[in-house]
Amino acid sequence: xxxxxxxxxxxxxxxxxxxxxxxxxxxxxxxxxxxxxxxxxxxxxxxxxxxxxxxxxxxxxxxxxxxxxxxxxxxxxxxxxxxxxxxxxxxxxxxxxxxxxxxxxxxxxxxxxxxxxxxxxxxxxxxxxxxxxxxxxxxxxxxxxxxxxxxxxxxxxxxxxxxxxxxxxxxxxxxxxxxxxxxxxxxxxxxxxxxxxxxxxxxxxxxxxxxxxxxxxxxxxxxxxxxxxxxxxxxxxxxxxxxxxxxxxxxxxxxxxxxxxxxxxxxxxxxxxxxxxxxxxxxxxxxxxxxxxxxxxxxxxxxxxxxxxxxxxxxxxxxxxxxxxxxxxxxxxx
Amino acid sequence: xxxxxxxxxxxxxxxxxxxxxxxxxxxxxxxxxxxxxxxxxxxxxxxxxxxxxxxxxxxxxxxxxxxxxxxxxxxxxxxxxxxxxxxxxxxxxxxxxxxxxxxxxxxxxxxxxxxxxxxxxxxxxxxxxxxxxxxxxxxxxxx
Numbered sequence: 001x002x003x004x005x006x007x008x009x010x011x012x013x014x015x016x017x018x019x020x021x022x023x024x025x026x027x028x029x030x031x032x033x034x035x036x037x038x039x040x041x042x043x044x045x046x047x048x049x050x051x052x053x054x055x056x057x058x059x060x061x062x063x064x065x066x067x068x069x070x071x072x073x074x075x076x077x078x079x080x081x082x083x084x085x086x087x088x089x090x091x092x093x094x095x096x097x098x099x100x101x102x103x104x105x106x107x108x109x110x111x112x113x114x115x116x117x118x119x120x121x122x123x124x125x126x127x128x129x130x131x132x133x134x135x136x137x138x139x140x141x142x143x144x145x146x147x148x149x150x151x152x153x154x155x156x157x158x159x160x161x162x163x164x165x166x167x168x169x170x171x172x173x174x175x176x177x178x179x180x181x182x183x184x185x186x187x188x189x190x191x192x193x194x195x196x197x198x199x200x201x202x203x204x205x206x207x208x209x210x211x212x213x214x215x216x217x218x219x220x221x222x223x224x225x226x227x228x229x230x231x232x233x234x235x236x237x238x239x240x241x242x243x244x245x246x247x248x249x250x251x252x253x254x255x256x257x258x259x260x261x262x263x264x265x266x267x268x269x270x271x272x273x274x275x276x277x278x279x280x281x282x283x284x285x286x287x288x289x290x291x292x293x294x295x296x297x298x299x300x301x302x303x304x305x306x307x308x309x310x311x312x313x314x315x316x317x318x319x320x321x322x323x324x325x326x327x328x329x330x331x332x333x334x
Numbered sequence: 335x336x337x338x339x340x341x342x343x344x345x346x347x348x349x350x351x352x353x354x355x356x357x358x359x360x361x362x363x364x365x366x367x368x369x370x371x372x373x374x375x376x377x378x379x380x381x382x383x384x385x386x387x388x389x390x391x392x393x394x395x396x397x398x399x400x401x402x403x404x405x406x407x408x409x410x411x412x413x414x415x416x417x418x419x420x421x422x423x424x425x426x427x428x429x430x431x432x433x434x435x436x437x438x439x440x441x442x443x444x445x446x447x448x449x450x451x452x453x454x455x456x457x458x459x460x461x462x463x464x465x466x467x468x469x470x471x472x473x474x475x476x477x
Contacts, residue, residue, distance in 0.1 A: 037434065064437035068458060070396050074437040108392045132435045135428070161389035163380030168389050201387075203420065304427040333434060 033067040041133035043309075043329025050323070055084035057133070057329070060101065070108040076101040101152065116157040116174075122150050123157075123172040123197040124209035125242060126229040133331030137263050137275065137299050139309050143283040143291065143322050144257025148244050149211060149225055150190035154178040167202035176213075189216040195225075204232035219286045222249040238263040238275075248286070257283040263299070273301045277311065283319075291317040293324075305333040362414055363466035365473040367454050372476065383418055385461065387429075388438050393459060401441040402453045402462040410447070414463050 038061040044054040059079045066072035081095040104118025121129055127145040130136065157174040176193040195211030209227040214220065229242040240261050246254035261279040266272075277297040284290035297311030309329050313322065364382060366372075377385075384390035385401050393399055404411040406423040415423055430440045444450055447464040454460040455472050462473075469475060 035437070035439070037437075039435070062435070062437055066398070068398050070392065108396060111390055111392045111394050114391075130432050130435065135431055135435060161384055163378060163384060166380065168380075168384055168387065170389065201389075305431065333431065 033065050035064045037062045037334065039132050039134050039331065039333045041139075041329055041331035043139055043327060045323060045325065045327050047323045047325040049318070049325075051087055053084065053086040055081050055086075055095075057081060060132070072106045073104075074106070075103040112160040112162050114159050116159060117155075119152060119154045120157060120174075122153045122193065122195075122211070123159075123174060124149055124195060124211045124225070124227050125244070126205070126207055126231065126240070127242060132333075133329065134305060134307055134333045137261070137277045137307075137309065138279065138295060138297060138311055139327045139329040140295065140311065140313060140322055142242070142257070142259040142261075142279070142281050143293065143319060144244050144259055144281065145242065146321060147188065147283070147285060148246060148255055148257055149227075150176075150188075150193050150213060153193050155193070164200065167200050170197075170199045170201065172197045190214065191216070199229075204230065206230055219288065221252065221286075223247065223254055224249065225254075236265050253286045255285040257281070261295075266298075275299045275301070277309075281315070281322075289317060291315065291319055291322075293322055307331045359413060360410065361466040362410065362417070362463050363469055363475040364461065364463050365451075365454060365469060365475050366461050368472055368474045370474070372474070377476075379418070386415075386418055386441060388433055388440065391438075397459040400457050400460040402450050402457075402460055403441040403443040404447070404450065404463075405443045405445055408445070410463070410465060411443075 038059065040056065040059045042054075042056045044052060046052045057080075059082060061077045063075045063077070064073065078099045078101045080097050080099055083091055083093055084095050085091050100119065102119055102121060104116050104120050107115045107117075109115055121131070123129055125145045127136065127142060128149075128151055131141065131145075131151075133139070153174060153176050155175050155177040157172055159170070159172040161168045161170045163169075173196045174194065176191065179191050190213045193211065193213040195209060195213075197207060197209040199205060199207035207227075207229040209229075210225070211227070212222070212224045214222050223246045225244060225246045227242065227244045229240070231238070231240040233239070241259065243256075243258035245256045248254040259279055259281040261277065264276040264278075266274040266276055275298065277295065277299055279293075279295040281293040281295075282290065283293070293313060293315035295311055295313050297309060299310070300308040302308055307330070309327070309331070311327050313324050313327065315322075315324060381390060385399055386403075388401075391399055404414075412422060415421065415426075419426070433440070442453070444453060447468050450462040450464050451468075451470070451473055454462050461476075464473075466475070
């Protein structure tokens with residue numbers, strides 16, 4: 001909570017310091033430059049080993065501000081699990097919590113260089129950067145994209161896009177300045193995060209990330225991580241894959257993980273806007289052993305901004321973040 | 335032999351229609367306000383792609399770029415997005431949803447080329463595209 005306050009106070013200070021004073025006749029424009037949107041998802045999980053549960057998983061608000069200056073602002077405020085139904089067989093709001101997922105200012109230095117300050121999603125994985133439920137084909141997230149590296153960073157970033165042949169070369173260089181002091185119960189703790197991501201957007205998307213960080217806890221240590229990600233379309237079939245390899249600076253086991261996923265349109269068999277989803281995952285963390293997961297599912301794109309997802313997950317080993325069983329969910333942007 | 339002649343004739347007719355259709359495709363001009371200083375706005379085709387993908391948000395002098403699109407159903411939009419972005423609007427849903435998640439909206443769209451011209455003349459930093467035959471003294475094409 002303290003870190004959220006620091007950002008909110010910092011945001012206000014920056015707004016006042018960097019923006020010209022708002023006079024009465026400019027008040028309308030000032031307000032018009034804000035845009036509010038968001039997304040939400042709800043679903044049920046029927047675990048193989050536990051009792052079924054249902055929940056509104058999140059309601060997230062996206063607030064942006066941009067006028068004709070070089071400065072812009074973005075924030076994502078998430079209400080996690082505002083309503084859930086589980087063991088006690090009744091609806092409950094006690095799991096609900098408010099979380100400031102992102103809050104940053106972007107300042108344009110030149111057309112190819114932008115400076116970002118605040119809390120942002122750590123740019124070391126394609127899935128992590130596009131993790132909103134209406135953007136991904138499945139309700140569950142590959143383990144490799146959530147338990148090997150910090151998913152968000154409080155700090156600074158330089159980023160931009162440069163034309164390269166017939167594609168766009170994008171870069172992001174980032175470093176942590178403040179530690180996240182608001183940890184959830186089972187959340188992994190990382191610090192001294194810094195790294196880079198380079199990606200090439202063409203008919204296929206290719207990304208590479210290099211990150212170094214320290215992890216706290218019994219499996220902790222200093223790590224360097226290489227991540228590679230790829231997305232392409234072959235005859236309408238979306239194929240995506242990511243792989244991560246961590247290297248412990250003490251030459252101990254660092255951990256690794258990868259997944260490959262396909263989304264096959266089912267239009268040709270009469271199911272318009274339905275996609276057949278297949279995913280294979282592997283994941284390994286020091287002293288935790290290795291896990292495999294397979295996923296089979298079907299996703300219906302009801303509208304461009306709405307997805308209905310049905311999936312079965314199986315595999316080896318228990319991981320609370322990737323329960324085996326059946327999951328159904330609905331996600332939308334609003 | 336008779337069927338082979340019919341096939342060849344059919345293909346010739348289809349090819350002719352295709353050639354005519356191709357010839358009739360309008361020439362697209364990328365335009366800005368007639369009062370703009372063009373030396374400030376020089377860019378390559380690849381940079382135009384970045385502008386319409388909303389990856390490049392600022393002109394060199396720090397003004398915000400405001401690209402304007404025609405609606406997805408407009409034939410000139412299809413021609414432009416195929417040529418510049420390499421895909422049809424329907425294939426870009428995932429991309430724009432991804433940008434929305436980062437607070438970036440796709441270019442604003444309007445119904446007609448006249449509306450494009452009016453938007454450009456009334457909006458600082460705007461850029462758009464129209465049929466080259468419809469250029470008048472309110473806008474000027476970029477080289």
